[in-house]
Amino acid sequence: MIKVGIIGSTGYAGAEIVRLIQGHPDAEVVWYGSRSYIDKKFADIYGNFFNIVDASCMDDNMEELAEKADVIFTATPQGLCASLVNEDILNKVKIVDLSADFRLKDVSVYEKWYQIEHKAPQYLGEAVYGLCEINREKIKSARIVANPGCYTTCSILTAFPLIKEGLIDPDTLIVDALSGVSGAGRGAKVANLYCEVNESAKPYGVANHRHTPEIEEQLSYAAGKEILINFTPHLVPMNRGILATEYATLIKKDGKLPEASDIMAAYEKYYGKESFIRLLGDGVYPETRWVEGSNFVDIGFKIDPRTGRIIMMGALDNLVKGAAGQAVQNMNILFGLPETAGISMVPSFP
């Protein structure tokens, strides 16, 4: 059994890791870290674990945890993981960091968008961006896996094959995305109260959301050049779900727009054998309800011959493929387990 330690186990993503590991055949949680609830029973904070998890929460002691665990998930605010890791720890234990600390290669980009000093820039080079479908091979031998954000996982996977294959002009890419409220975390803020969020939709972080450079960096690799995009997140009243609607101008070949079959072929080329990407095809659009509770990303598209653009759409569950599920997927890759172990749930509806 792989021994799992979680730092930040009482946030929504942390608790979802607990739930997934509970159903994992080859892993068990040995450390429920939560600075806010030290010594409090985990099941008193998350009543769904009543009679299931008997343990109490522990402090965020990564040194001690490195002795006891095979893998550490850090589901904490930016800055914490980078402030805790060191060579000694990395020699003992794998780290899957759900924060943004190791997602961007350029420390100055990180410090500009997150407005905090990076405490461990020396590991940025070796950290692997844990988007499993793209970086599977590199993840296998990583010491630090930077688990991607929820918006970014959805945004990147939806556009990646078309950029890679040169079917769309990456400089025209616009990502308009919707998120359920669990993405905002469990902090006690007025803005996230039921009555503030319910029966409303709102944009936020327009032109400056922190997931922007993460999307840009990964898609720049695919494009083979630096690209800049527009990314606009919106909060909508539902617990879970990310829906990304992406617009780009198609690149004509011999004066002709690509056809739906060309687009589908590109998606099939990169995702045809993937367990967690479901290609809905031309004219079929993803809905967050069809992925809820699962590790799937559903992708559909539509060409608009009138404007020469394609509209690509992706959907995932922000707490599963957008956080905890992908973290477990990364763990499975790191330890040579079947990639679907513990995360092959059928989406739950309604």
Next chain:
Amino acid sequence: MIKVGIIGSTGYAGAEIVRLIQGHPDAEVVWYGSRSYIDKKFADIYGNFFNIVDASCMDDNMEELAEKADVIFTATPQGLCASLVNEDILNKVKIVDLSADFRLKDVSVYEKWYQIEHKAPQYLGEAVYGLCEINREKIKSARIVANPGCYTTCSILTAFPLIKEGLIDPDTLIVDALSGVSGAGRGAKVANLYCEVNESAKPYGVANHRHTPEIEEQLSYAAGKEILINFTPHLVPMNRGILATEYATLIKKDGKLPEASDIMAAYEKYYGKESFIRLLGDGVYPETRWVEGSNFVDIGFKIDPRTGRIIMMGALDNLVKGAAGQAVQNMNILFGLPETAGISMVPSFP
């Protein structure tokens, strides 16, 4: 592998059976019955099964189905199951009926409350009421299991031990219950449109809801005498969940009210070893979020010494323990499998 046939697989309860069997180690669905969607792909109706279920829907042919399946789940409106069963079928296959056809022993009570003629009253005697925690032994050898309703499972289990032990006066029992909207089914009715149900709460079926005689019959067995209760269901805006709040006058012993420890002892006596009942204890109240997606029933209570009453509260997921989960639990009992096989999911939150 146990071969499962489902008649009515495209209702919410039917689709939930499909989802649960998908994760069951010893069973597989061989027949997706749906009179409304014959020859249509199941995954086109429930997009969560895209790439998972490839089969198309079949007609409700129970004769043919009896040849192909080991167990038939009927997740259909009242009357259908009774109109289809016969001796030949019952000799070939087990039936777990999710409708009300075989829940009430007295055919006249059935016909009065449901306003339809019963087509197979000859099987009412042998049919076993499939409330697993109460009737486990009888279920093992049944040919027809009458899977209880969602409200009834919650209402009965919450009050049963206290009535059985003579701690409360059953004639004072009042059950006030809340249900999520999936309990109303997937029929296209104005009353169940999003805008009609959202942002509203309403009572319905006051003093004449069909689950009333079902609760009364089972609790009468516990009381050892016929009892009449008040049961008031309410619709509240959420997808899943039943919450039953029950009131009864405590019976004094030697002039003294029972104490919380007496109540807890009664619950422990009947449910202490149950896998799917979680006893929250005195002053801890169930919430539907903590059982969502699971087969659990959470039960809590509070004594009010001022009025001499006890308030008992139970919560479950209406599509799991209130329908599909309990149906699978009954299947497990019928076929000698571990009772938790395929239904040991941790509740999903948020």
Next chain:
Amino acid sequence: MIKVGIIGSTGYAGAEIVRLIQGHPDAEVVWYGSRSYIDKKFADIYGNFFNIVDASCMDDNMEELAEKADVIFTATPQGLCASLVNEDILNKVKIVDLSADFRLKDVSVYEKWYQIEHKAPQYLGEAVYGLCEINREKIKSARIVANPGCYTTCSILTAFPLIKEGLIDPDTLIVDALSGVSGAGRGAKVANLYCEVNESAKPYGVANHRHTPEIEEQLSYAAGKEILINFTPHLVPMNRGILATEYATLIKKDGKLPEASDIMAAYEKYYGKESFIRLLGDGVYPETRWVEGSNFVDIGFKIDPRTGRIIMMGALDNLVKGAAGQAVQNMNILFGLPETAGISMVPSFP
């Protein structure tokens, strides 16, 4: 124009008072009190007032406010109003207190249920319980009006005529009530975050909710004797709305249960001419959606001849008739205005 001062204008009830006064022909807000947001623009806190209210928030200075206003609404936590009032203030200005400070006549009951010392018990005697339909005459000349709670307004009005007329046994009264989330206020608490409340229903304050003695006191007046009831509030996922489902044993006359016409006659006797009570009648049940945004209380009922009980049901909008609307109704009575002035909105649906 009546000059209105609001202490606690940035809570949900306070902001609803602002909205109602905005549409009131004979009143205007002159003081937006909010200790938490002093000097901050009111419209920056409640964006619905952008371009409508230009004022900024002020401190809770009741002395100064008494000079500037004709009426003060205190929409604040328990204890504040009682700590601020004095003879000088009461001689200058009318007070409508939306907190519980002046609702209970017996200071020891207040201190027991609210666990705080009452700072102005000398005014408990003269304060008038502002349930307009019951106490209209007394309100006219009051200096302090104790505006009733949301649960209590609904619970009392629903049962009052039947108790007053001796049609039900008050000792058997059980009130099971549902509330939308705005009733929990705008404080930043984890328990009221969107993801915690959404898709869940839960009981709370079982057998000890603070509105219990308030209901009991008022219904005791109606019964002509002290009564004790059970009151169980539940939180359900919607912004607004109170639904009270109430159970009581009918009192037989000459060995016969009252009939629906007797019940209706009692309701008509007390409410037949009321502007804000809508009698739905026998077998028609209130739904919170039909009162949302209005000052109405909708009341329906059903007799269960099997058990000899009646089920009475009432619904209102907790922020309007349950708080701000009734406060304005009290203001209208205090100042001799038409009782419906500013609060005759048609319920908004959907």
Next chain:
Amino acid sequence: MIKVGIIGSTGYAGAEIVRLIQGHPDAEVVWYGSRSYIDKKFADIYGNFFNIVDASCMDDNMEELAEKADVIFTATPQGLCASLVNEDILNKVKIVDLSADFRLKDVSVYEKWYQIEHKAPQYLGEAVYGLCEINREKIKSARIVANPGCYTTCSILTAFPLIKEGLIDPDTLIVDALSGVSGAGRGAKVANLYCEVNESAKPYGVANHRHTPEIEEQLSYAAGKEILINFTPHLVPMNRGILATEYATLIKKDGKLPEASDIMAAYEKYYGKESFIRLLGDGVYPETRWVEGSNFVDIGFKIDPRTGRIIMMGALDNLVKGAAGQAVQNMNILFGLPETAGISMVPSFP
């Protein structure tokens, strides 16, 4: 008093007209048309009107209605209004058509996008597109006002000044919009059931939604040339609200991007004196909760100097400014009443 007849009064938009006219000082409803509910009491269909509207529903007899009413609102599916109007009717009564029948000037565009034959193309020329802020003068003397769609009102008003002033390249315009569920109407469809819509977000009508040509036609007038756009609507789980997020490339002047002050000046130029448009300014984004229940359109924006694009955002209540409110606003203009009469409600929150 202006006499109002409504054809289609039992849809959500029709019922909202009833609600608004109820609060209008100079108008009254004299005809509650509803082919589906002839002779049924209006208040039995919409319980919020219990004790308020006593009338029953009538058939869709426009001839008779023209005799009795001063203005007819047709809140019906496409095709009906065009099939009923004739010269005789138009000489007697004003028509405000909430369907799409008279919104597009080119009958072939109408027939292509709506797939029905237009029954009264002879009136397309004189019909005025009832976007009050743009076409106020023309509306005054119109016989037929084509009331704009909900998505279109929001989409057009948000972009109009910037296109008109040449600040953005109209060929780069992308409109990504969210809608609450009431926009889908009150028809009994599985797709709009509570459990289907709740907890999910989905795109639909991608690259072929019928509001596309309507937006294009109006913005083409502003641009002074024909333009084609991408418009992608999404359904999100809330009752009311439209949020449009629009992207366009800014046009440089002398090699420099316009600044926020230039953008704001353009908005002020066209909307500075408008009663129902609230300009939030640079970096402040609209949220549907702040306009709910009102006739306001809130507009904000953000320039992204990195990509040279502007993101414009608009929000409105689809049943008010997006349907019934704008219809009443058009009526006010048609009859020379103050434009805000009956529709000056403060937005309701929460």
